[in-house]
Amino acid sequence: MQKKTVVLDQAAMNRALTRMGHEILEKNKGGDDLILVGIKTRGVPLAKRLQQKIRQIESHTVPIGELDISLYRDDLEKVSEQEDPELKSTHIDVPLKGKKVVLIDDVLYTGRTVRAAMDALMDIDRPSQIQLGTLVDRGHRELPIRADYVGKNIPTSDQEIIVVHVMEHDEKDEVSIYEK
Template structure:
């Protein structure tokens, strides 16, 4: 993505890769090993991030995390559904080992108000009863409206409300970058 006066790239492919490796190590350490871990990506960009984390967890632990990784559709649990009725849902895919009595790591790209994570917790409650739920995000930009915080963060990125933080991922956008757009000129 080209840099402009109102657009700046804050993380490139190498920094994103290092952040995901660090998050994977934090997940294993916090869980005291890989046992009973399940990763659920929140569409859209949380899903490929969860898959990348699964790959790193497999390298770190020797366990097959691809089989423990899925996706959690939160569309019907969003509190802005009336305002944005055209949101497309994506299928929930729960790993065959299930989520009951497991540590579920929700994976998302940006933590902002906390409302997406609240919707994810509601959706998860409809599917089963995990022993614990953790949150891993690539970017935490602040401005929380709900008492939610991430357990693992790739980059804390304080930003103005007038700015927009975009996560670009190769699987979706053809490149890896974290970009801030807008704000004061």
């Protein structure tokens, strides 16, 4: 895999998340009855950053949760042939019933991760609404899923891969396109 180009640096990522925070608050008329749920692994730090942005904008702390979808994936057979799926655990400390949940992920691609996340959420409780926020939408949907909040649309070919680095896991903030 070879790095082709950097499409978002640290400053651009920060601007995109600030805009997403404003959009989330605007669409939901504030942060009441709102919960941010990050899809593990890189969706979690992005959800935490959005929580901070919303706190700066509204002086309101929106609860956050962490969602592990490992056992809800529809490609579990392929993954388990290579290695056992690793359960990273789900932590959602507030009731979801009657709340608006905003799922947060790093990259929206085929839509299968989001479908698995919705299944996992519905097994936990029944929110009044599920919305989707993603740092990058790269297209190539296989399921009828669309993000409500997008940091950046980056059209790609099937021969390209979007790699998101976050400080919390990778010691840098950067979104790059790699060639397969």
